[in-house]
Amino acid sequence: MRYLPHTDQDRADMLRVIGVETIDELFRDVPADKLLKEAVDLPRHKSEMEVARLMRRLAAKNRAAGDGPFFLGAGAYHHHVPASVDHIIQRSEYLTSYTPYQPEISQGTLQTLFEFQTQVAELTGTEVANASMYDGSTATAEAVLMACRVTKRSKAVLSGGLHPQYREVVETLANMEDDECISLPPDPKGGEDLLAEISEDVACVVVQSPSFYGQLIDLKPLAVRCREKGVLLISVFTEVVSLGLIEPPGAQGADIVVGEGQSIGNALSFGGPYVGLFATKQKYIRQMPGRLCGETRDREGKRGYVLTLNTREQHIRRDKATSNICTNSGLCALAFTAHMTLLGGDGLRKLALRNHERACRLADALGAISGVEVVNESFFNEFSIRVPGDAAALVEKLADAGIVAGLPVSRLEPDCGLDDLIVVAATETATDDDIAAYASALAAAL
Template sequence: MRFLPLTADDRQAMLAAIGAESVDALYRDVPAAARHPEAIDLPNQKTELQVERAMAALAAKNLNCSQAAAFLGAGNYRHHTPAALDYLIQRGEFLTAYTPYQPEIAQGTLQVLFEFQTQVALMTGMEVANASMYDGATACAEAAAMAQRITKRKKVLVSGGVHPHFADTTDTFLKFTGVDVEILPPDAMGLEDLIGRVDDDLACVIVQTPGFFGHLKDFSALAEAVHEAGALLVVATTEPLSLGLLKTPGEMGADIVVAEGQSLALPAGFGGPGVGLFASRSKYLRQMPGRLCGETVDVDGKRGFVLTLSTREQHIRREKATSNICTNSGLVATAFSIHMTLLGEKGFTGLADYNHARAVEAARRLAAVPGVKVLSSTFFNEFAIAFDASAAAVVEALAAKNVLAGVPASRFYPTYPELDGVLLVAVTEMNSDEDLDALVAGLKEVLS
């Protein structure tokens, strides 16, 4: 039996109302290469068991991280997920919880978000954090918009070390509002110098640590130059575990910090979902997007939690809203907070230290492989290597040997042929000595 919520007449009425001739006309801006060339022949019906088998057969075509020696990263990282975390977030109180509009019946949700904010503020070295964003890329875009509101300026400079998804989302988010977003070329060697590009027209400079290609930098001098020009410094990260070992963005002088929190919340999951971390200086609190939970006391003097700041169009007049993001990644934020609580400060820093040690060992061994050059002179748990062959071709060859060697830079930068041989390799606590042996042996064979 088919279930279609709209009749043919319903659809025609809707198309007429918006001035479209057909459903296909709604997709005219989608590139032809992204559209299926012809109608898909779907059977009228299948039983639940048949559908499960069909989906399982499709899934079996993928080589996932649990089946191979996996060194995938590039903004989405694989860490061990404690069994307690998965159990807790599936409890009904968390899994089915909705936006806490009524604090008197949502104290548990509000307290978790309050703890989440505290953890994010501490790990980034900032004074205040919100109750999460959709993901790191949208958080980055919101940070640039926030900087524009604060400075009243219309120019944003994005470092070539920023993840392309963060940079492109920021550009898409702001280009229709009259803001000029300049994205610098990819900084594969970590040689970019931004201080000379700072001028009085900038609303903000956006940088990333560790950089997309793994490089680590202290942005303290850049922060001084940015502040002297009356602009703000936005620091992004795609691997928040690095903050357990590195100098925090707050210590470097950042005004706003954004991050993708997936690596400390959920498994890699073929790219998602994620959770956006967002923190800033307290003086910019009222320009922060999203919402913020606060602690208070009730009429009886008992501790309680409420939504302290809700500058979204759902709560205030649309023209006064600081964000059009209508919700947060509440369940993923809960998972992040639970994992951080299970780790504790000692576990967090210890895990960060172990990740770095594993990556250093991997880089040392890969550098000894003939034809391999390590490009990242400093890094946390991910670094870039290069060889004369196509990185994408090498990855495919090693996948046939059950080794997911990393992510080719060309996947993100197809218009930069000089990056065709660059591969991003991420090493975490999930990579065993046997995994590294397989990667080294595979590269020796493929590159010989």
């Protein structure tokens, strides 16, 4: 089957129409020393069937999360996604729809986004949520920029329990706006004194719970102090399933709640795409980034859905836009909504309980090994362990034995004296055999 449709004559005709003689002339603005002198070392002129075989062989070199014991988390989690979710998002009316600019022909897409917003608002205990962001890290950075706009201050305090990659994204975007970030040292035990960092010149405090190290953080004392000082409290999560058990951040007093929604409806996919969740109080709605779908009535009184607020720079607001992120993760948001609808409230609670139970069993198994210390006093489905020696080398050794043992903290926090820490996650996909295999291999490796 031929799948490269242009013949030599086709290409010659196109070059003639645009007024050049060779394809090389199209690249004349590229410095000559930057151009490749030889063709890229790739197979030439393969048929569609041969290409498919080649790609399958390359893909077989990967090790997917479901191929063996898997305990890696740190912002991306291995959960079971029902097959019906994939079926729904591949329906043509969803898969081929980019963005609902014309409400009269986009009612289905708009309704699913409206349902998504409702689910996120209920999960986070807030009054309003947007139609999603790119991912949890960019949602966090946008929340900091929003807090600076609302308070008209330019300093953000970032907890030592914030995911290191989230922190870096926040610092990057804040630097572009000339805002100041005070990043506290890594906090594996959850003992930092954030109350002492809150003052009248601070725009916001950013706290992750469960933290990067798995610690659960009580937001209520922080919320009280923040209100006293006119500071906004931004609550971050990387594991949205935790909201099935933990008191919602909005109910604890958070002003803005952001995080990663990948765990519901979206597979790991070797790193994305994922879906950022963003929710806040009604009074801040016009400072919220992204887009907002609303429910209305048409001239005949029939229910309909529209884009109520568009705060994007490519629309009429232009330079007054509250966000420089030009789109939302529509298909991933749909997958989230489909899975969340299948679960319902009771299903989410049962899933969360299962996750916590698996993590408790894993913590007991690892903590019983001589030389291994479970650092956390509290956790949901993720916690930190301290091991003798170099944690990164130990994780590599266990990987050679077919066990993905977690994330060595030194990979994301080098030169911080945490070379002996591993962040470990256990979801509902971790079986008793997986846990036993991890514990046995770890004991043998020490």
